[in-house]
Amino acid sequence: MREAVLPRLPDALPEGAALARVLARFEALAVAVSGGVDSLTLATFAHRHGVPLTVIHAVSPAVPAEATARVRALAAAEGWDLVVTGTGEFDDPRYRDNPVDRCYFCKTNLYDRIAGLTARPIASGANLDDLGDYRPGLTAAAERRVVHPMIEAGMTKADVRALARALGLPDIAELPAQPCLASRVETGIAIDAADLAFVETAERRLAALLGGGTLRCRITREGVVVELDEALMGEAPGVAALMTELCAGEARSFAGTRAYRRGAMFVRS
Incomplete structure (x- = not known):
């Protein structure tokens, strides 16, 4: 276990300290980054606090081009080890048929692809608010032992936005919810x-x-x-x-x- 590093921020937010303690359990992580506030904030915080990271962004027809551009821009600014990959979900007829649990098949393809790229534990940017929705993708994550540091740290969406602002990412903090x-x-x-x-x-x-x-x-x-x-x-x-x-x-x-x-x-x- 690495020694916990508390946030080096103007205001040491409680949720930031809790997240630092969760991240201290990991020698390294592969963070799945969609281009939204949650995963971008997680990757930025973890990287600035010394967690060796592979940041992985998946592109597909379901991912807006502006999300990919946002990921690339922040990766360049922060110096991330960024891997951009396809997920292959459009080759999966179970996904294309669009059942109510379509997200399960999307995340199955995503996490299997990431697992083929790195042996590091996979982390998502899910937060506590996500647990109140119908999220079949979380089932796929559980089956593949994906970790959710922000959930473990007890962070809500509001907490994530506050942390993004404290990290000096005001534009990221104000991003509206933007599912695929x-x-x-x-x-x-x-x-x-x-x-x-x-x-x-x-x-x-x-x-x-x-x-x-x-x-x-x-x-x-x-x-x-x-x-x-x-x-x-x-x-x-x-x-x-x-x-x-x-x-x-x-x-x-x-x-x-x-x-x-x-x-x-x-x-x-």
Whole structure:
């Protein structure tokens, strides 16, 4: 066991001290980094506190290009040993069929690929808030003995954001929740790379139009639906005009706007 190194931060946050103690158990780690606040914060904190790391980022049609760019930029700034790899989930028909436990097959492919690249223990950026959701990916992680240092340290999403700010990563700290693009596809509709590319383009255009806030472009049986948080609902007419144009360009049907609901595409019988 390495000696615990407490955070060298302007404010030694309790959650940072707890995380340092958890990380002290490991001689080295392979951190799976998606490009979101959780995994980026974990990798930054662990690296700055002397944990030998391999940082692994997986690319696929389900990962937004801006997430990959964010990972590459932070890796260069922090001096990480970064490995970018494909996961191969699109070669798995169980994933492409998009059952309600699709994330299990995604994470199975991801963690198996990482295990083939390094013998180091695999760490995820999951936090306590993730335990309150339906997360079949956590089952795949448990089967492969993936560790969750932030959960062990008792950290919530708010704690992770506070730690990111203390690390001097304000832009990372304020990143909105951004699950993979496949989460925009209603359960039972096959995962298709062209659909995910459309979703990515639509959300990028909508973000530019609206200037912020939570939004999702959904692929449903009724057609393309845009979900907006309450603060953005007044912009629905402009959203509808843009989406009608984008859908017409790809012979898709725009089915309107509605209020944002987390996990809306998981349809369980």
